[in-house]
Amino acid sequence: xxxxxxxxxxxxxxxxxxxxxxxxxxxxxxxxxxxxxxxxxxxxxxxxxxxxxxxxxxxxxxxxxxxxxxxxxxxxxxxxxxxxxxxxxxxxxxxxxxxxxxxxxxxxxxxxx
Amino acid sequence: xxxxxxxxxxxxxxxxxxxxxxxxxxxxxxxxxxxxxxxxxxxxxxxxxxxxxxxxxxxxxxxxxxxxxxxxxxxxxxxxxxxxxxxxxxxxxxxxxxxxxxxxxxxxxxx
Numbered sequence: 001x002x003x004x005x006x007x008x009x010x011x012x013x014x015x016x017x018x019x020x021x022x023x024x025x026x027x028x029x030x031x032x033x034x035x036x037x038x039x040x041x042x043x044x045x046x047x048x049x050x051x052x053x054x055x056x057x058x059x060x061x062x063x064x065x066x067x068x069x070x071x072x073x074x075x076x077x078x079x080x081x082x083x084x085x086x087x088x089x090x091x092x093x094x095x096x097x098x099x100x101x102x103x104x105x106x107x108x109x110x111x112x113x
Numbered sequence: 114x115x116x117x118x119x120x121x122x123x124x125x126x127x128x129x130x131x132x133x134x135x136x137x138x139x140x141x142x143x144x145x146x147x148x149x150x151x152x153x154x155x156x157x158x159x160x161x162x163x164x165x166x167x168x169x170x171x172x173x174x175x176x177x178x179x180x181x182x183x184x185x186x187x188x189x190x191x192x193x194x195x196x197x198x199x200x201x202x203x204x205x206x207x208x209x210x211x212x213x214x215x216x217x218x219x220x221x222x223x224x
Contacts, residue, residue, distance in 0.1 A: 034212065043117070043203045043215030044156070087156075103148075103156035 004088045009108040018075045020107050022088030025069050031090040033064060033071045038085045038106070047086075048073070083111045114139060117206050117216035125222045131192040134219045138185050138206030144168075145187040146213060147179060148203040156203070162187055163209070191221075199223045 005023040012018045024033070032051050036044035048055055050062040050071070061074040075082060085106040118137045126132050138145050146169075147159040158171040162181035181187045185206075191198055199222050205213035 036215075041201065041218070041220065043205070043218050046212055046214060049212055102158065105155055 003102075004090060004104050006086075006088050006104065006107045008105060009110070011110050011112065012078055013112050014079055015077050018078050018082070018109060018111075020073045020075075020086055020088070020109070021070060022073070023070045024088070024090045027068050027090050031068075033062065033068075034089045034091070035060070035062065035073045036087045036089070036103075038087065044087060044103075078109075078111045080111050080113065082109065084109060117204055117214055119202075119204050119216040119219050121219060122217065123220045123222075125224060126194050127224055128194055128196060130194050131190065132194060132221060134189045134191075134202055134204075134221075136187045136189070136204030136206075136216060138187070138204075139214055142206035142208055142214075143185055144207045144209055144213075145181055145185060146205045146207075147187070147189050148205065149173070150201040150203060150218070151199075159189070194223045196223050 032049055034049040035047045037047050038044040048057055048060050048062045050064050052064050052068060055062045063072045085108050087103050087106040089103060117139055120135045124132060136145055144161060144163045146161040148156050149159055150156045159173055159177055160167055160171060160179050161169040162179060165181045165183060176192045179187060179189045201218045201220050203215050203218045205215045207213045
């Protein structure tokens with residue numbers, strides 16, 4: 001399974017755009033990149049998933065360069081409620097021998113007023 | 114669509130006892146995974162069930178076991194509880210791929 005590396009913590013202010021970069025040098029051909037958000041004492045919440053280039057939904061954008069060795073989660077105009085831990089994961093899709101996603105330490109984002 | 118539900122939400126047990134946690138996946142989801150989360154170790158994968166069969170297993174002792182029923186509901190059992198088993202136990206479901214949807218968790222405290 002590809003190991004991921006992301007910053008331990010980040011600080012931002014309300015209204016700013018936040019970009020969290022994740023490194024996954026050993027990503028495999030079948031691996032997808034998935035980001036989760038977790039608030040204290042709650043289960044992680046799926047944010048976005050992608051394979052290559054750019055993916056956008058109502059919550060965030062995910063930028064993946066051509067070599068797929070890194071990815072960047074972009075949160076537009078953050079608010080105090082975006083203060084959470086963000087996990088970047090890579091893992092294979094279903095293939096009969098499903099390899100589980102391994103959660104790293106995540107990035108603790110603190111949004112200040 | 115209703116999300117993943119877990120019961121109970123909070124539990125206090127004594128060392129040496131056993132505990133059973135329950136998880137109901139999102140309707141139509143056939144894969145259920147269990148995770149343990151502690152401040153020191155973070156989120157750790159316990160096991161995954163798909164169509165009533167254990168498909169993947171993490172690196173936990175045999176005291177941790179699980180099962181899945183024909184309606185995809187899953188239970189996790191921990192026997193001979195230890196203080197270090199105090200944690201947030203999370204259940205996640207998915208159709209079959211790698212997009213998992215997590216429940217709120219069960220907070221287990223072992224005294």
